[in-house]
Amino acid sequence: MARDRGNSDEYVRPIRRILVGALIFVLFAMFLFWRIDSPRMDRFRAQIVDQVLPSFDWALAPVTALGDMVSNFQSYAQIYEQNQELRRELRQMKSWKEAALQLEQKNAKLLDLNNVRLDPTLTYVTGVVLADSGGPFRQSVLLNVGARDGIRDGWATTDGLGLVGRISGVGRNSSRVILLTDVNSRVPVTLQPSGQRAVLSGDNAQAPLLDFVDTPELVRPGDRVVTSGDGGVFPPGLLVGQVALGRDKRLRVRLSADYERLEFLRILRSQPREQILDPGALLPPPVSSLPALSEVAPDAQDDPPAEEGGDG
Amino acid sequence: MGDPGALGRYLHWLLFIGLALLVLFIEALPFNLGATSWPGPQAMALLAMVWVLRRPDYMPVVIFAVLALIADLFQMRPPGLMAGLLVLVLEFLRSRHHAAREWPFVLEWAVVSALLSMVLVANRLILGILAVPQPALGIEVQQLISSILFYPIILAFSVWALRITHIKPGEGGIRL
Numbered sequence: 001m002a003r004d005r006g007n008s009d010e011y012v013r014p015i016r017r018i019l020v021g022a023l024i025f026v027l028f029a030m031f032l033f034w035r036i037d038s039p040r041m042d043r044f045r046a047q048i049v050d051q052v053l054p055s056f057d058w059a060l061a062p063v064t065a066l067g068d069m070v071s072n073f074q075s076y077a078q079i080y081e082q083n084q085e086l087r088r089e090l091r092q093m094k095s096w097k098e099a100a101l102q103l104e105q106k107n108a109k110l111l112d113l114n115n116v117r118l119d120p121t122l123t124y125v126t127g128v129v130l131a132d133s134g135g136p137f138r139q140s141v142l143l144n145v146g147a148r149d150g151i152r153d154g155w156a157t158t159d160g161l162g163l164v165g166r167i168s169g170v171g172r173n174s175s176r177v178i179l180l181t182d183v184n185s186r187v188p189v190t191l192q193p194s195g196q197r198a199v200l201s202g203d204n205a206q207a208p209l210l211d212f213v214d215t216p217e218l219v220r221p222g223d224r225v226v227t228s229g230d231g232g233v234f235p236p237g238l239l240v241g242q243v244a245l246g247r248d249k250r251l252r253v254r255l256s257a258d259y260e261r262l263e264f265l266r267i268l269r270s271q272p273r274e275q276i277l278d279p280g281a282l283l284p285p286p287v288s289s290l291p292a293l294s295e296v297a298p299d300a301q302d303d304p305p306a307e308e309g310g311d312g
Numbered sequence: 313m314g315d316p317g318a319l320g321r322y323l324h325w326l327l328f329i330g331l332a333l334l335v336l337f338i339e340a341l342p343f344n345l346g347a348t349s350w351p352g353p354q355a356m357a358l359l360a361m362v363w364v365l366r367r368p369d370y371m372p373v374v375i376f377a378v379l380a381l382i383a384d385l386f387q388m389r390p391p392g393l394m395a396g397l398l399v400l401v402l403e404f405l406r407s408r409h410h411a412a413r414e415w416p417f418v419l420e421w422a423v424v425s426a427l428l429s430m431v432l433v434a435n436r437l438i439l440g441i442l443a444v445p446q447p448a449l450g451i452e453v454q455q456l457i458s459s460i461l462f463y464p465i466i467l468a469f470s471v472w473a474l475r476i477t478h479i480k481p482g483e484g485g486i487r488l
Contacts, residue, residue, distance in 0.1 A: 063341055137452070183445060183447055
């Protein structure tokens with residue numbers, strides 16, 4: 001920091017100007033470096049956040065707890081009405097539970113009949129939300145699990161019910177979750193029951209937008225939205241929310257995850273899916289008629305599964 | 313270096329660092345998840361602007377640049393761009409701080425508002441040229457409005473609570 005005083009004024013001022021110029025140059029150069037090599041810069045950012053935020057933990061915990069207490073206290077005011085409402089809902093839920101059990105049994109029976117093989121590889125890690133360091137424009141939260149716990153970029157996170165977002169940026173002890181409402185969030189989804197494919201894109205509003213719907217006439221508010229698994233980032237079939245018509249007459253999704261109270265998040269370990277690169281081999285004619293080639297026959301036995309795939 | 317104002321100056325540097333970190337800390341608290349209804353002001357930049365117009369020696373540019381860069385890193389903005397623009401604004405105000413002694417409040421407010429708007433436009437322009445995805449214009453304008461509305465509050469806080477006032481002509485002689 002150059003200080004200029006008294007008669008050294010005319011020497012110090014130009015030097016100071018050069019220093020300030022250099023400072024501004026360094027800042028803009030950093031920005032350009034980020035633009036050119038954003039992964040490296042983001043790794044650097046993740047490292048810094050990883051170093052600093054967990055050490056804030058002692059301070060974050062009481063303040064967060066205080067905030068939760070205030071909001072809980074507000075809800076004490078309407079505790080009677082809430083109780084009544086909960087009783088009513090519980091009664092409804094009981095009938096739903098009965099229906100669900102029956103459906104589950106029926107489903108299991110049908111799956112058994114059809115020989116469907118379910119994906120057994122989905123396990124999860126649960127993390128606690130540390131901080132929301134996104135600022136007003138970036139919708140993201142920080143979790144207290146990181147590379148140490150085997151977290152990797154791109155894994156889906158849910159709050160137990162609905163999809164919340166995807167891991168983007170992993171430090172040793174922390175990782176960042178980009179929420180579905182963030183401007184950079186794009187998730188391929190399927191709308192049920194119409195089966196339409198669409199892309200869920202965040203725009204900082206509470207309910208993210210549905211883009212690229214083929215025939216919007218077939219979509220109705222209230223339709224279920226689940227991930228489609230296209231692109232191989234998310235496992236298919238995770239619940240996202242329900243279609244709703246926005247005030248601007250565009251299709252939006254009311255999220256099932258409770259964004260007001262993100263406390264614990266579940267990170268789904270998704271295994272990379274197997275890639276089928278082989279376009280399928282040429283199928284030779286049945287060899288049994290050619291006695292000269294009979295020793296090749298065991299190799300040809302491997303091919304029939306590919307043939308089935310080609311038909312379907 | 314043995315001059316009488318030095319201790320006060322260092323204390324004010326520490327005070328600014330403390331306030332800026334407090335602002336960052338509050339913004340990092342996990343409330344208002346999901347979509348925020350109305351974004352808060354750029355409190356650290358406003359504080360720096362108030363201080364640099366009144367006591368430029370309390371507001372060294374390096375400290376501000378480092379803190380602004382930290383804020384960029386923490387709030388997932390493109391690192392360095394917003395910090396660089398704010399340093400430019402701060403240096404512009406620093407070069408005007410002699411004249412600013414005569415400015416009425418409304419003029420100062422107008423100048424600050426114009427500078428903040430220019431920062432917003434320049435930021436969007438540069439990001440647009442480099443094809444960086446950016447947030448909707450509406451929410452940034454909302455933040456600009458809340459920054460402009462907060463300026464008098466932060467000014468009052470600095471002048472009355474922290475005693476950051478212009479140096480009178482006869483009073484000491486720290487010029488920068």
